[in-house]
Amino acid sequence: MLRLRRCVLAQLLSSPSASTISPLLRLLSAAAPAVSPNPSFAVEDYLVATCGLSRAQALKASPKLSHLKSPAKPDAVLSFLDGHGFSSSDVAAVVAGDPKVLCSSVEGYLGPVVAQLTGLGLSRSQIARLISYCHGNLHLTSIVSKLQYYLPLFGSIDNTLLALKRCLYLISSDLERVVKPNVAALRDSGLGDCDIAKLCVPSPRLLTTNVESIRAMVSCAESLGVPRGSRMFRHAMSAVVFLGEEKIAAKLGYLKKTFRWSDAEAGIAVSKYPILLRRSKDSLRSRSEFLISEVGLEPAYIAHRPLLLSYSLEGRLRPRYYVVKFLKENGLLHRGRDYYSAVAVTPKVFMEKFICPHMEAAPHLAEDYAEACRGEVPTRFRF
Structure with missing residues (x-):
């Protein structure tokens, strides 16, 4: 019936005499149901x-x-x-x-x-x-009680929010049966609350795993030669968390090959500076090429001073090497002076000990050093 009405309407509207039958149009229009607009939001x-x-x-x-x-x-x-x-x-x-x-x-x-x-x-x-x-x-009750625990654990509101962003399970995990036992296991390993916060903010899933996994990670970290309670133990744990045992073994093999280290030397380097395990292969290779091939350091020397591998190659290792070599070549520094002693000091101390005392004999030294720090090699540093 509705289709018939529409057909009649269409024919009447197209008819040249539509004006003469407007009463009929009004009658049919009134009889047809109104079409309402789409009410959807x-x-x-x-x-x-x-x-x-x-x-x-x-x-x-x-x-x-x-x-x-x-x-x-x-x-x-x-x-x-x-x-x-x-x-x-x-x-x-x-x-x-x-x-x-x-x-x-x-x-x-x-x-x-x-x-x-x-x-x-x-x-x-x-x-x-x-x-x-x-x-x-x-959920109001749950989130408030958990925040009351997490805020002092992570040390600040921003740290807590960052951890929650990285691991939503912190909200749903049971505090008494899961989170608190994991924190207790970390404390038993010798980590203080500050270390736990630094370890767990970037890797909050540690708090939602099981205690057995925590203990296995602690054991793996200890096997790297880093004792519990030491300043570097948190870094060893961090390497274990992010890499796992298989990747750690592979990284140790790469370190031995790249720096020509024995098993013992690799162990010494990692125990002193476990962060080494998280350095990229490219950064390790470039430092090996510079320190061994250009500076002429022995692999054993580097193994006992692995902090050398933490410094910027272009911003610290290379520019300071140029200064030390320039001073030695010009008789301004004893040839037996240790390279590490020049690299390990702060920028301020380096200026006081290696630049300022020689400003009269080498008036362009500070300028050349600044240029080298910008990645350029001044003419006077091209030996």
């Missing part, structure tokens, strides 16, 4: 125009809000956030990280969450970051 456009999301962010977030038929709830949430001092960028971060927050009850959920997090010392922007990291897992 344009979520994606709302996210862009009102919440400040990019089109790509809105496209990703909109499926999670497809059930919304009107902006009533989102408007209430945005009004609450605005009224509590959240900036437009804070709001965008919250909505992009957890779009479903727009469906939250202001009185029953958001209000208590913001109040308690503020009570813990979090700023509006920090609360926004936290909500965006939690991806809908922000």
Whole structure:
């Protein structure tokens, strides 16, 4: 019947005498059901125009809000956030990280969450970051109790948020059965709270694993010749966490080959400076070529002074070598003077001991040294 009415309407409208049958048109139009516009809520456009999301962010977030038929709830949430001092960028971060927050009850959920997090010392922007990291897992009782534990453990709010961003499982993991036993195991290994924070902020998954895994990592770190409780033990643990036993074994093989070290020499170097295991192969190779081939250092000398491999090749090792060699070539420095003594000191001490005393005999030395630090080789340093 509806199709028949539409056909009749179309024919009448196309008829040249349509003006003479307007009463019939009005009758048929009244009989036909009204066609209402699409009442659906344009979520994606709302996210862009009102919440400040990019089109790509809105496209990703909109499926999670497809059930919304009107902006009533989102408007209430945005009004609450605005009224509590959240900036437009804070709001965008919250909505992009957890779009479903727009469906939250202001009185029953958001209000208590913001109040308690503020009570813990979090700023509006920090609360926004936290909500965006939690991806809908922000259960008030759980998050407050866990933050009360994590804040002193990680040492600051920013460190805590960074750890949460890297490992969402910190929110859902059981404090009593998982997290606290892992922290206790790390303390038993000789790590203080400051070391635990420095170790776990970049690798928070350590706190959500099991105690047996922690103990295995501690044992592996000890096998590198780094004793528990020593200043370098945290770095040994860090190498174990990021590399694992197989990659550590491969890296030791690379070190022995690149620096011509024996097993014992490689062990000495790593025990003194376990960070060495996390240096890239390219940086290690370039330092080996310079220190052994150009400077002429013995592999054993480097193994006992592995900190040499931590310094910038272009900003420290090479420029200071040029200065020391220039001074020796011109009889201004004893030829037996140790190269490491020139490299290990601070920039200020290096200037005081190796540059300033020779300004009269070598007036361009400071200028040449500065030029060498910029990656250039002054004429006077071309031996």
